[in-house]
Amino acid sequence: MDGVAAMKWFLPVLSVVAAIVVFWYLACVPMNVKFAMMTAERQGVVVSPEGVQARRDMSAILLAVRNPVVWADTWTQDKPRLPAPHQVVAELWKTTAEVKPTSKRSLVFHAWVTLSATLAGFVIGAGAGIILAVGIVHSRAMDMSVMPWAIASQTIPILAIAPMIIVVLNSFGVQGLLPKAIISAYLSFFPVVVGMVKGLRSPGPMDLDQMRTWSATRAQTFWKLRLPASAPYLFASLKIGVASSLVGTIVAELPAGGGQGLGFRLLSGSYYGQTVQIWAALFATAILAAGLVAIISGIERGTLKRMGLA
Amino acid sequence: MITASGLDLTFETNDGPVQALRDVNLEIEKGDFVSFIGPSGCGKTTFLRTIAALETPTGGEITVNGMHPEEARKARAYGYVFQAAGLYPWRTIAGNIRLPLEIMGFSKAEQTRRVAEVLELVDLETFGRKFPWQLSGGMQQRASIARSLSFDADILLMDEPFGALDEIVRDHLNEELLKLWARTGKTIGFVTHSIPEAVYLSTKIVVMSPRPGRITDVIESPLPRERPLDIRDSPEFLEIAHRVREGLRAGHAYD
Known part of the structure; x- marks a missing residue:
């Protein structure tokens, strides 16, 4: 029975993945076709039309359709515009399994650098978010003064503000993990504030009246009603927050330099036209994000189950 | 136990002041089972909330166990059951x-x-x-x-506690509530908009009417304290129910 139930979702999931991979391979053909035709022409293969000039303004899809002979080559180039799935997988394998995790050529090393800054930033951001939310819910002055700034802070493009934070902190001698963690926290505190405020305010007037009939103090209302009521909201925001944290760290690694982290791998890949390296770093980032969200989901399930809410 | 005299309560709303209670005078004795009945907007819930110090009257006097409602709450004078x-x-x-x-x-x-x-x-x-x-x-x-x-707490305040339940469950709970009242000797304030429920449960029925919320009739029930469910078919029961209905109608004839 379990096998049958598993098949029920396994097959559709597999079909979707297969469809994405097929689409990806197909997309590689027009993306890489011009370079493939140039190489083929040099080796004496007849392509149509002949000559780079003649092909310059032609649509890539049309060229791909007219030259099936070069298709195979579009999936094996060294510096393709769009690398094929197997190239990315091979690069991931090469930079994780075949080098020592402490090597600078290892994605595990760079992922660890990014992960440590992300976790530090997430802890700072989530902590700040929760504290701000508690303040906002309990003080009208804070509600009026903090919330607009929190919203304004998120309208500033992080790409614009990240280099400034790095430079300013650098001038005070702060380098390494901390500046990245601060930018990461800058992105992750916001969803936590919004979700937590909503959660802490989720008890209705009746719940609050009930507390009053027992002469409960504000602290008791907070610990026994508002905080537990906010748990489902908190976890939803933490999941968004941790993903934002990772984005923040990656963005911070672009100007931070230092030659470490997945953000740096993305940057160096684009300097040297190493598209395969860029895609491998992108996948490493996605896997890291999925892992972080999965961990929080696991904690969420456990906590809500123990609370009787799931 | 609970005394209200000349009680007024006006809410300030965006559409101007709304008088929720006007000149409410009531005595509730220890061990009474008092029902408040009336159409919505008659102030029955507001009055219960005033006893519980969840609303503050704008005029008149109210004491609970001889105390200000706020003090009475701190002294754990009442338990409140919400809808x-x-x-x-x-x-x-x-x-x-x-x-x-x-x-x-x-x-x-x-x-x-x-x-x-x-x-x-x-x-x-x-x-x-x-x-x-x-x-x-x-x-x-x-x-x-x-x-x-x-x-x-000596006092139990109940704001339409069975309003969301179906009639069979409601009958059962009414019976249980009477037994509970007999066993514990609590004073109960009970808001309802069901005439049979009010008559079946109460020693005293307070009929209220809206705009402004006020008491139109207070009926002392002659029914015995021990009440099987089928007492609802007795002539005394029907007579009280009739009087409650008349009271409600009189309140409505106003507008």
Whole structure:
């Protein structure tokens, strides 16, 4: 029975993945076709039309359709515009399994650098978010003064503000993990504030009246009603927050330099036209994000189950 | 026990002031079962909330056990049962009943003793470890009543506690409530908009009418304190019900 139930979702999931991979391979053909035709022409293969000039303004899809002979080559180039799935997988394998995790050529090393800054930033951001939310819910002055700034802070493009934070902190001698963690926290505190405020305010007037009939103090209302009521909201925001944290760290690694982290791998890949390296770093980032969200989901399930809410 | 004289309450709203209560005078004796009945907007819930110090009157006097309602609350004079059970989904039934005891600072042992005691009182002994969603609506409301009884207040204020339940469950709970009242000797204030419920339960029925909310009739029930469900077919019962209906109609004829 379990096998049958598993098949029920396994097959559709597999079909979707297969469809994405097929689409990806197909997309590689027009993306890489011009370079493939140039190489083929040099080796004496007849392509149509002949000559780079003649092909310059032609649509890539049309060229791909007219030259099936070069298709195979579009999936094996060294510096393709769009690398094929197997190239990315091979690069991931090469930079994780075949080098020592402490090597600078290892994605595990760079992922660890990014992960440590992300976790530090997430802890700072989530902590700040929760504290701000508690303040906002309990003080009208804070509600009026903090919330607009929190919203304004998120309208500033992080790409614009990240280099400034790095430079300013650098001038005070702060380098390494901390500046990245601060930018990461800058992105992750916001969803936590919004979700937590909503959660802490989720008890209705009746719940609050009930507390009053027992002469409960504000602290008791907070610990026994508002905080537990906010748990489902908190976890939803933490999941968004941790993903934002990772984005923040990656963005911070672009100007931070230092030659470490997945953000740096993305940057160096684009300097040297190493598209395969860029895609491998992108996948490493996605896997890291999925892992972080999965961990929080696991904690969420456990906590809500123990609370009787799931 | 509870005395209101010349009680006025006006809400300030965006559309101007709304008079929720006007010149309300009422005596509730110890051990009374008093029902407040009337159409919506007649101030019956507002009056109950005023007794509980959830609303502040704008005129007149009200005392609960000879005290200001705010002091009476601090002295744990009453338990309040809301329209919805309002049980916390993250606490078990026993945990929910323990909540006011925790807030009021009872010792752990005393909490456990009292929780067991009130669970027995509402016939939910075996459900202490269940979560609210595992109980029917009627059982949840019984748990809510148990919670309001747990700290031994003399007065029980109930705001349409059975309003959301179907009639069969409601009849059953009404019967149970009368037994509970007989066993504990509490003074009960009960808001309802059901005439049979008010007549069946009460020793005193307060008929109210809206705009402005005021008392139009106070009926002392001649029915005995012991009331089987079929008392509702007796001529005395029907006569009181008739008088309540007349009172409600008179209030309505106003507008």
